[in-house]
Amino acid sequence: MKVLLTLPPDIHNLEIYRVTGMRAPPLGILSIAAVLEKHGHKVEVIDSPTLKLDFNSWLSKVKSAKPDVIGISMQTPMAPKGYRAAKIIKEEMPDIPLIAGGSHPSVMIEEALNNGFDVVVRGEGEYTSLELIDYLEKKGLDKLGLSDIAGIAFRYDNKIIKTKDRPLIQNLDELPWPARHLVDMNEYTLFNKNINIAHVMASRGCPYGCIYCITSYYWGKRYRYRSAENVVEEIKHLYDKYHARTVVFTDDEFTANWKFVRDFIDLLKKNNLDISFSCGTRVDLINKDLMKLLYDNGCNALYFGVESASQDTLNKIGKRITIEQAKRVFSWAKELKGFTTGSFILGFPWETIDDMKKTVDFAIKLDPNYVQFTALTPYPGTPLYDFALKNNLIVDKDWEHYTTVRPVIRGFNFSDKDLGKMVVYAYRKFYVRFGFMMRELKAGRFFDLFKILSKNLIISPVEDKIKRVFEPLRWEK
Template sequence: MKIVLIEPGSTIANVYSKISMPLLGPVYLGTILKNQGHEVEIYKEDIYTPDYAGIKADIIGISILTATANRGYEIARKFPKEKVIIGGVHASLVPQEARRFARQVVVGEAEGVIGDIVNGEVRDEIVYGKPVENLDLLPYPDFSLIKGYRLPAFITPVLTSRGCPFDCSFCSVTKMFGRTYRFRSAENIRKELLAVRSKNIFFCDDNFTANPKRTRQLLEFLVRMKKRHWACQVRCDAAKDESLLALMARAGCNTACIGFESVNHKTLEAYDKKQTIEEIIHAIGSFHKKKIKIHGMFVLGGDDDDKKTVWDTLRFAVRHKIDTIQMMILTPLPGTKVYEELEKQKRIFSRDWSLYDGQHIVFAPKLLSARELQMNVLKAYARFYSVYNTLVLFVRLHFRNAFLRLMGHKIVKDWLRHNRSMRWLAQEGIFS
């Protein structure tokens, strides 16, 4: 059978449309189907958008996040419904909605069911996938299935674990992958890495160090493999184990993306983050001591956040010399506790999923207006990535950070160009 899998494009002016890193879901599923003898092609629209009218396929599989759901449904409408299957995080959280556009929707991890669905052996309208228990049994993702994807890619995503033992109130991860932390063996990962020819690797696990013992084993391998230049996502807790950080540095970790989330301790509590500001400060110092750069991730707009919190966040990032930052606006992703709470309080004013990308305010904050939150976050973001700050880094010979800041500057400028009118707020009648 001919199967086409599609990752819909990011919305206009979404910072992420510039990053051509594919979601691994379609690649894993495509690899499994190819190994079963099917002809598979994957389209990642941020890289290549085909002429859909010319596509002859038996099955169209579409992978949707909340932010890309509208585009996913638009693509689905171009095909007869009996050919379309939809999966991905958003489809897993609101399967009934996705079902309106597809013959079948898969909730959760689909590796165990995709073959049977394609062969017509599983016909349920909503199919519940089971979490893959032994991740070592998965094939290595075949990125050559993605049309137009240049190999070796500048950066290759590698997933070594699924799930996260925490349950932060704004996060979709545990709703999708559960709280049981499952991980691949170091040997299995080593074999995949041997075939990766990219200079840069992004371990896209949500919590790379959740099990320090297995992380250590993996790091030992990386030291021996002399793999350089990789980044990962960790919590501040990782910094409590200094020898683990030392090993990460020796193994080639150049950037840690850390979920700091807030510099307001009340907000940290409300997010159920189970981390303190002291731990954040300690983590920054410890990673920097090991010469690992930090991409600090913040989420603004909790019920205890006001205008000052936004600027406190910027000052904090500058004072502690965080290398790059991401300032997201709290987004009520379906299925999360934040969604349930805001929905109960009738504070969500937009259901346009394309705005659910962490860069558009879609609910009424408590201590400031929606417009104020949006503008202040943007202004603070723009300040961090200002030309002046970039020049300062350049003069101090911090070329890599200066380059990244310049990129950040362009991204914020693009955002402003596309969104200056804030049409979605005007449409909802939100003027103040």
């Protein structure tokens, strides 16, 4: 079949794209595309945010592709535009089967089916999509037979049918590498700079189940690693074909398997791959020796989710780390002169304003090179979402605002407006420090950072406050 896989149009205007200037290939649909191609289907991919497509230009590309079936992948902030796109497709091309996939429709099944989609692919999508496309090729939308396909949902006889769950893929090495030839790899940037960057997934799953994070509930509560050999072969391919010299690992916890990390570094050396890479990890999944091994062999940044200065909060959210572990890890990074990014979440429902200020002060004490402060966001499919609904804490139900940039909930002791002000306060207190700014100027990084911070980091009513914070810092090199 001729299969079109796409992200919704017009999502380049969402806050998360506009603020960071980051563009990354849609690895999820590229992985599905690779599996479909391997089994004989013809696939086209439209990476709407990278191409900055509005609805009209997107529809023109969809029509010119003349697909037999269309799949649209959506995370939560993309959902409204994805639903609008689905309705347009049903008006313009009513006979084409329309499939929804991604983290949002996987849990908001009825919502997706009510907004024009024929079938929802739930969870990990490669083999479910393949079986579904094979079925559609033979029988079309004969919904009687759809019930035999694991991992989907659809409406039949005015009822929503949710088929049995599909087992997770245990051997990730059996998957072909993402079909990057279907997109323009020269379009992917960091801080709006055209550097040859590649995004790679080495593992899936997370056993921790933090109440705010969708990873454990979408990819499963168990680590599944590719082999180091397979990962390095993919990087070598990216190095040779696309001249990629910078790799961003998309895993939540790259260092959960220490043997994998050591094997990976050994193979980089054996293959003479002179790359730099960044990865995410946890303060309890690394030691000083492993950290040194990473920094000495191309790791240019380690990303740690610290989240809070309160041990009680860390316990409540299921983070399963300690404050002392965080202090120790960031002190190791200082000793090793390695680059770190720390992530902190403001607005847990039981917090007070003083609690949030303590988290900001803790971030300053740890002193990572960069820090990310986010407003707690209740994504569908997480325990936090259920908790927020039960306690009537959600004040904004527009999915487009669920970016962690704009507050959408209140707490028991603060309003959503209070939370917005706290995010502004946090960025200002951390970044507008003389010592920090001098360090970044000396390192040649300050102006890239300033471009992000001076954008519309927080939307009205606190947008102007952000601008006033950083406006005095506008000077030329």
